[in-house]
Amino acid sequence: MTFDTCRQCGTCCRKGGPILHYEDMTLCENNILAIKHLITIREQEPVFSPLSTNIEPAPQELIKLSGVNGTWTCLFFQEDNRTCGIYHNRPLECRALKCWDTGELERIIYQQTLSRRDIIAPDNPIWPLLEWHNEHCRYSRLNDLARQKSGMENQITTIINNDLSVRQRALTMFSLNLAEELFYFGRPMFKALPARLAVRPDRRGSLTVYHKEV
Numbered sequence: 001m002t003f004d005t006c007r008q009c010g011t012c013c014r015k016g017g018p019i020l021h022y023e024d025m026t027l028c029e030n031n032i033l034a035i036k037h038l039i040t041i042r043e044q045e046p047v048f049s050p051l052s053t054n055i056e057p058a059p060q061e062l063i064k065l066s067g068v069n070g071t072w073t074c075l076f077f078q079e080d081n082r083t084c085g086i087y088h089n090r091p092l093e094c095r096a097l098k099c100w101d102t103g104e105l106e107r108i109i110y111q112q113t114l115s116r117r118d119i120i121a122p123d124n125p126i127w128p129l130l131e132w133h134n135e136h137c138r139y140s141r142l143n144d145l146a147r148q149k150s151g152m153e154n155q156i157t158t159i160i161n162n163d164l165s166v167r168q169r170a171l172t173m174f175s176l177n178l179a180e181e182l183f184y185f186g187r188p189m190f191k192a193l194p195a196r197l198a199v200r201p202d203r204r205g206s207l208t209v210y211h212k213e214v
């Protein structure tokens with residue numbers, strides 16, 4: 001059966017909120033979208049691609065609407081009546097997405113997207129921590145190490161503990177809540193490890209990476 005209109009099944013919104021584009025900046029400026037609604041996807045972070053429908057490294061830093069309850073279901077999706085809580089102000093990708101014809105979405109995907117630099121003021125005192133994080137906790141490096149069959153666990157362990165320690169520092173210095181942490185730093189890097197790697201905590205709260213038994 002074919003169709004050419006939205007049936008409000010909710011599938012698109014459950015797969016994840018949209019990535020934001022320059023055109024969506026007015027939603028941020030008008031406080032329809034606030035930091036608590038946003039999550040940063042860092043460059044090369046493994047993420048669901050609406051083009052391939054696979055998990056792939058993000059080609060550049062992206063800002064996305066957050067999910068709810070540990071899922072990627074868009075936080076504005078209202079499950080009880082399967083509607084959008086900001087329908088008249090929904091971002092560009094939501095307006096472009098037609099599941100029966102993805103051509104419009106394909107034309108804009110990853111084009112003119114927002115990053116943290118568009119949203120965080122240049123004089124915000126959190127920037128030195130974000131710069132340190134970007135330099136010492138790169139997904140490109142983590143992905144390279146994780147692709148090796150074995151022997152890289154110590155280096156991966158260092159990266160994911162650096163990631164945790166800079167977050168802890170920011171939480172202490174700026175009293176961030178969880179939603180703000182996810183915007184400023186993205187999700188913790190140990191959560192993006194490939195399935196064959198796992199972590200265990202030590203008594204001081206640091207993590208150690210190891211290969212799972214197959």
Ligand code: SF4
Pocket residue numbers: 012013016017018065074075076077078083084085086087090091094
């Ligand atoms: S903003 Fe609205 S239309 Fe877009 S994914 Fe979220 S709930 Fe769906």
